[in-house]
Amino acid sequence: MVKEAKIALEDGTVLKGEAFGYETTNVGEVVFSTGMTGYTESLTDPSFKGEILMSTYPLEGNYGVDEDWYQSDKIQTEGFIVRELCRKPSCFGADKSLDEFLKEFEIPGISGIDTRALTLKIREFGSMKGALTTENIADDELLKLARAQPNIQDIDLVPKVSTKEIKKYGEDMDLNVALIDCGVKKNIIQGFLDKGMGVTLFPYDTPSDKIMDYDPNGLMVSCGPGNPERNLKTIDTIQKLSNKLPIFGICMGQQVIAKSFGAKIFKMKFGHRGANQPVKDLVTGNVFITSQNHGFSVDADSLKDTPLNLTQVNLNDGTPEGFSHDELVLRCVQYHPEAGPGPNDTRFIYDEFKEMMDTY
Ligand SMILES: NC(=O)CC[C@H](N)C(=O)O
Numbered sequence: 001m002v003k004e005a006k007i008a009l010e011d012g013t014v015l016k017g018e019a020f021g022y023e024t025t026n027v028g029e030v031v032f033s034t035g036m037t038g039y040t041e042s043l044t045d046p047s048f049k050g051e052i053l054m055s056t057y058p059l060e061g062n063y064g065v066d067e068d069w070y071q072s073d074k075i076q077t078e079g080f081i082v083r084e085l086c087r088k089p090s091c092f093g094a095d096k097s098l099d100e101f102l103k104e105f106e107i108p109g110i111s112g113i114d115t116r117a118l119t120l121k122i123r124e125f126g127s128m129k130g131a132l133t134t135e136n137i138a139d140d141e142l143l144k145l146a147r148a149q150p151n152i153q154d155i156d157l158v159p160k161v162s163t164k165e166i167k168k169y170g171e172d173m174d175l176n177v178a179l180i181d182c183g184v185k186k187n188i189i190q191g192f193l194d195k196g197m198g199v200t201l202f203p204y205d206t207p208s209d210k211i212m213d214y215d216p217n218g219l220m221v222s223c224g225p226g227n228p229e230r231n232l233k234t235i236d237t238i239q240k241l242s243n244k245l246p247i248f249g250i251c252m253g254q255q256v257i258a259k260s261f262g263a264k265i266f267k268m269k270f271g272h273r274g275a276n277q278p279v280k281d282l283v284t285g286n287v288f289i290t291s292q293n294h295g296f297s298v299d300a301d302s303l304k305d306t307p308l309n310l311t312q313v314n315l316n317d318g319t320p321e322g323f324s325h326d327e328l329v330l331r332c333v334q335y336h337p338e339a340g341p342g343p344n345d346t347r348f349i350y351d352e353f354k355e356m357m358d359t360y
Contacts, residue, residue, distance in 0.1 A: 002018045002019065003023075003134060004016060005020075006110070006132075006133050007030070007132045008131045009129070009130045010128050011125055011128060014142065014143065015110075015118065017111055017113045018111050019108070019109070020087075020098070020109040020111055020134075021102025021103055021134065022105075022108055022134065023108070025133040025134075025145065026107070026108055026132055027129070027130065027131045028051050028052040028077070028078030028079065028130065028149075028152075029050060029052065029128070029152045030051070030052045030054060030127060030129070030130035031051050031053060031270070033053060033273035034056045035291075037275075037341060038275060039055065039060050039065075039098065041185075041187075042341060043075045043077050043080060044070045044071045044072050044076060045185055046183030046185070047183050047294070048077040049077075049078075049157045049161050049183065049226070050152050050155065050226055051078060051152070052079040052132050053081070054081035054122075056116070056274075058083040058115065059082075059083070059084045060082040060084070060085060060086065061089055062090070064089030065094055065095070065100075065101040066091070068093070072161070075101070075102065076161065080109040080110075081132070082111045082113065083112070084112070085109070085111035086098070087099055108134040127269070127270050127295060129146050129147065129149055131143070131146035152295070153227045153267055155230075157183075158231050158252075161183040161224065162203050165203070166200060166201065166202055166206075167201040168198070168199070171198070173197055174196070175196070175218070176214070176215075176216050177198070177216060177218050177219070177353075178200050178202060178211045179200065179202065180202050180220070180221045180234055181201050181222055182231060182252045183222060183252070185222075185338060186340070187339060189201070192350065195350045195351065199220075205233035208236075208237045211241065212244065216245060218245055218357040219245045219246070219247045220248045220253065221238065221247070221249040221256055223253060224252040227296060228252050228255035229265050234256050235259050235260045239260045242257075242328055242330065245360075246330070246357050246360045247328070247330045247331075249332040250337065251292075251334060253332065254332035255294075257332050258303070258323070262302075262306045263299065263303055263306050264301075265297070266296065266299050271295035272293070272294055272316075273292060273294075275292075275339075275341050277316065278316065279314055279315065281311065282310065282312060287315065288346050289345050291340070291343065293336065297320065298323075300318065303320065303323065307325055307326040308330075309324050310322075311324050314334075322334065329360055331356060333349060337350065
């Protein structure tokens, strides 16, 4: 027999569905992703820490879960909301079902939710604090839990996902990248290795001279969960290194680099999450379809008072998707060129990073 599950939202909504995954109760900010595939990659993406993920695509789990697709070593989201769960997957490579996957990492799931209506509500209200339970909890208790949690802007999530020790990937490479791990995905590291660059992974709070001891050819700042403005240690390191090394950023990387040059950050109403976000390059006029997962953004107007130049914009809402620097060797993007999940339209950015380090 299938158990009942419930999701409560801070606006007073309580929705009932069927439980899957682990029997527990978790709180987080409820966000939606428009990706049609890639639930394994999204659920294991550290940038989802503190968030309860909802998929707008109506069927999840149909091709199972394979460990090769993980973007970190576990599920990072606080819960998963789906319209329909496939309990019997079919795929040549899969080693478990989505239900087994959530059980293994002790994460609750709810299916049978009208995800179209809930997405419309979030688009109107904005991302909402929620509580998801697969246990027996009264509606008003669950609502209290949803409302009592702190706002995602006010919590430190990066220390929860960043590496605790320095790690090296790739031996005997000509170029080596120092990667500050704010919540890196495996595909970001793999993207460098595939192009023949080695990677040294550093904790988010590593001081600048420690990084320079490794004599890197470039500095990469990764994606990561939560509010970039709270990531003061990484911002300090960037300020000390940006005139010493070529510097790159992806997602939170872009946000903290912008902040380190005095730009402002704001919380978006419902963010960009999915594998189909259109981005225009202002230099070439080319448009790319990109993979994204962020709820904060750099304020485009605030770039005017900085040495940063806007190079790319989002075609849905005009938010900044990339920039360069007047003098320094610097390239940032708000989207995920490494994909996982999503399209590979912007993989060439790794070649640009390489060229920038080669010529530096
Ligand atoms: N993927 C990311 O790096 C996300 C950055 C930041 N946590 C945001 O939501 O905007």
